[in-house]
Amino acid sequence: MALQTDKILCLKMYEQMLTIRRFEEKAIELFEHNLIRGNIHPCIGQEAVSVGACSPLRREDFMVNTHRGHGNCIAKGADLKLMMAELLGKSTGYCKGKGGSMHIADFEGGNLGANGIVGGGLPIAVGAGVSIQNRGTDQVVACFFGDGATNQGTFHESLNLAALWKLPVIFLCENNLYALSTPVREAISVSKISDRAMAYGIPGMSLDGNDVLEVYAKMREAVERARAGEGPALLDCVTYRFFGHFTGDPGKGITYRSKEEMDQWLDRCPIKRLRERLIKEKGLTGEMEKTMEAKVKATIEEAVQFANESPFPPPEEATQDVFCP
């Protein structure tokens, strides 16, 4: 598609994608230094979906996230400092250290939280849609999930309900072709995930999830429809994760993906592709890039410093927040 999106927006999206990439690289590094517990599920390679899908959203719009959700948090406007502090289990984190990588929520920024249960967030997104309809605002909900989630019952229950009630929910499949090690072709009965939209009588479309401008354009259309009360849509954003399922996956997923396939997708890196187009069509210069890289690096360093310097929560906090007062 033609690069019609304006230059400022394009550069902003590029910077966001770069921020996500560098944030994830830093998170992996911190994990390897045992500063992050459990596991993280890096979204490196999928930045175009996060940024393309969140760019048409307003701050008050809702977002429901997945376990591979750092990119979506950043694209929805999260504060990197509070994110990093959460990853390090510090009391200054978004969830005071109680959530960790898989549960970052930022209610003020419309981020209703990520989910460690595949498909667990879809009904919650539907509920946010119900709430919007009942409160009579023109907010929308961006509901992220992976290809694996489309085989969960909640996917079908949620799309049906959202379609039935014409709720303003955009279902965004981050289709990275693998549910952990299981390829979509061995798990999904239709050739395209977007074909499943037909079953619920809603628009469905499969798109190049590594082309941020395509994701942005289709998401904008879906958001406009939803705001106008025309109901949900399913966008199947085909992409690829450059890392494994999680930080414990050997060889970045080489046990179930061929080297050739992984190399092919590296060539289709969403950041590289946008960069080439920005140089060609929007006058991105080496100087501009350097400035941007330095700014992103500084922001992330600042976040790491903030997280490092923040205190751990005292043990007695473990029994707080089970119920709100």
Add this chain to the structure above:
Amino acid sequence: MIQGMVQGNREKGNRLPEITFVESLRMTLKEEMERDPSLMLIGEDIGRYGGIFGVTRGLLEEFGFHRVRSTPISESAIIGSALGAAMTGVRTVAEIMYVDFTTCAMDQIVNQVAKMSYMSGGKAKVPLVIRTQEGGGRGNAAQHSQSLEALFLHIPGLKIVMPSTPYDARGLLKTAIRDDNPVMFIEHKLLYATKGLIPDGEYLIPLGQADLKRKGKDATIVTISYMVTKALKAAARLAEEGIEAEVIDLRTLVPLDMDTLLQSVHKTNRVVIVHEGCRRGGIGAEITSRIQEEAFDYLDAPIERVGALDVPIPYSEPLENAVIPDEEDIVRAVKKVLYMA
């Protein structure tokens, strides 16, 4: 003390004619929907049909589609969407037709609803009531007769309310709805037709306040929900034999009113716990532990647990009767703690 407070409430205002448990619930939902214009109901067949037990009859007509949302058979979506709505400013009462069907929504209840506040470091507020009903006694067989409260008791983050009378149902449902936390509100199908007096004026019953349903000095029967009815009948029979059993209706499992329980144990020194769920891993196991931890020296006999046999609920009447505890089982247990059996 607690009975006194409730008694006081009962005497306030004009009395309405006796109403059923179902009517009490319906009246309460209607009043709360009038009080909070955002309050929404969601569940299967709750609209035109009015719910299979008639609890929501007439509410769709009065409050409209947006506030009385009748859903497809999608339990996960019911609970998940109730959660999403509750988290974003719409106080919600979700209905799951039978507690047996909560298993279809267990991820949403256990992993989502119950953990949202904690996982978010207290940022998420979940004003959500999950109304459901449980229990046997009507020949509904193994998948429509269970008592599953012990499953939820094990999950931090859920309050659990199980009323035994139309009066309690009203006061507790109001409190549950106004609570900003998730509440499992578990009714009993055999209670729906029971009648009781309730005052005209508004009253709330705090969660975590047990009710002394019968005073006694010889033994304490700790129970909840429909088993309160059976326990009271058993206590009346025991009284004929000169045994004065105290009957404590816990009313809520989370929070659990240990104070009232312990006061009674200090007085009677003998305890029988009665519930309809299976004995193994039932609520009696938890309550027994708590009592022995906090009042071991006051006990004059091992605590007795009366619960269903550890089998699925059978269909045939004599079999079902054999599985679910009855008055006779309670009488026998009380005599056992008194070393009379």
